[in-house]
Amino acid sequence: MNxxxxxxxxxxxxxxxxxxxxxxxxxxxxxxxxxxPYRYILTSLAPSDTDEFWRSGERTVQRDFLPLLDLxxxxxxxxxxxxxxxxxxxxxxxxxxxRAIGVDIAISMVARAASCAxxxxxxxACYLVIRGPGDLLAQLQNHSGKCDFIYSLxxxxxxxDFATIQGYLGAIRHLLHPSGLAYLQFDSRPKSLSYRVKTxxxxxxxxxxxxxxIRRIRRSADEIDAxxxxxxxxxxxxxxxxxxxxxxxxxxxxxxxxxAL
Numbered sequence: 001m002n003x004x005x006x007x008x009x010x011x012x013x014x015x016x017x018x019x020x021x022x023x024x025x026x027x028x029x030x031x032x033x034x035x036x037p038y039r040y041i042l043t044s045l046a047p048s049d050t051d052e053f054w055r056s057g058e059r060t061v062q063r064d065f066l067p068l069l070d071l072x073x074x075x076x077x078x079x080x081x082x083x084x085x086x087x088x089x090x091x092x093x094x095x096x097x098x099r100a101i102g103v104d105i106a107i108s109m110v111a112r113a114a115s116c117a118x119x120x121x122x123x124x125a126c127y128l129v130i131r132g133p134g135d136l137l138a139q140l141q142n143h144s145g146k147c148d149f150i151y152s153l154x155x156x157x158x159x160x161d162f163a164t165i166q167g168y169l170g171a172i173r174h175l176l177h178p179s180g181l182a183y184l185q186f187d188s189r190p191k192s193l194s195y196r197v198k199t200x201x202x203x204x205x206x207x208x209x210x211x212x213x214i215r216r217i218r219r220s221a222d223e224i225d226a227x228x229x230x231x232x233x234x235x236x237x238x239x240x241x242x243x244x245x246x247x248x249x250x251x252x253x254x255x256x257x258x259x260a261l
Contacts, residue, residue: 028213030106037109041085041154043209057088060153065093065183068249072236074181075148082136082168083155087113090125097149100125103136133167140175147175151183157216157244162223169231173252182233182250186224187216188242216244224248 032040038053039045045053069076076097084090084102086109094100094117102125104110110127117125130136137144150172159165172182189195195218203211221242228235228250237249 030108032106032214034108037086037112040214041088043154043214053088054091058092060089061092061096065089065149065151066096068181068183069096069149072181075177075179078143078147078177079149079151080140080143080147080175082150082152082172084113084127085109087116087125087127089151089153090127091117091120091122094122094125098124101140101143101147102127103130103139104128105130105132132164133171136168136171137174144174146177148177148180149183150176150180153183153185153247156184157187158214160212160217162219162227165219166227166231169227169233172250173232176233176252178252180251181236183247184250185245185247187218187244188221188224188246189218189244190220190242191218221246229253 038050039047042053042056045056068074078099078101079090079093079097080101080103081090081093082103084104087102090100090102090113102110102113104113104127107129110129113125113127117123117127128139130139140147152168156165156168159168172184176182198206198210199215206215209215225235228248232253232255233250234253235248236251239245239247239249
């Protein structure tokens, strides 16, 4: 199946989601995917340096993910990436799991990810187009409580609607295995005066990476912590808190984990 055929199949099978904000956001990411998916996913990337794009995914898996999984003795059956892009992290991590699943709101991203997996001979990775957290649960209902490792990097920081983030946290709790881990990144820097001015300006006055849809949305750690608890998750650890790359290591709270057994 070529890329055009795959994109057509994905577009006709894509379910609707109740959240209108997700529909608007996926239109923006469709545009980003067609313009320069490498740079819009990894904004620190030098222009046209696609080799470094893939190397950065390998580094994250080897330096961050695998030691964490070993430390917490996480089973290596099913992993799930929320916001997989074109597979920067799914492809290297698939070597360590029986099945790797990537989901994204942009059809073109998912089509490219599937094509990259096929080109590399990776048969245990699959990709889905979703329209939001409700659709994520609907499409992965057979994986409820069965995902050993769920992660999302450089994705939730772009979601402006906090209710959508709360929805994803709830979906992650439902999908996570009782002994599994979630690894989620947010931008938890304080909202400085320059940040407030920048976010108030119209897009046409801003550089492309500061515009709506791609710019980072800062969230307070207290706000994130409260949403995590409400979703039935608990914090196992945090890395580089109160920064642009604040990562939360989560598991199901004891009460929800016990109810799943």
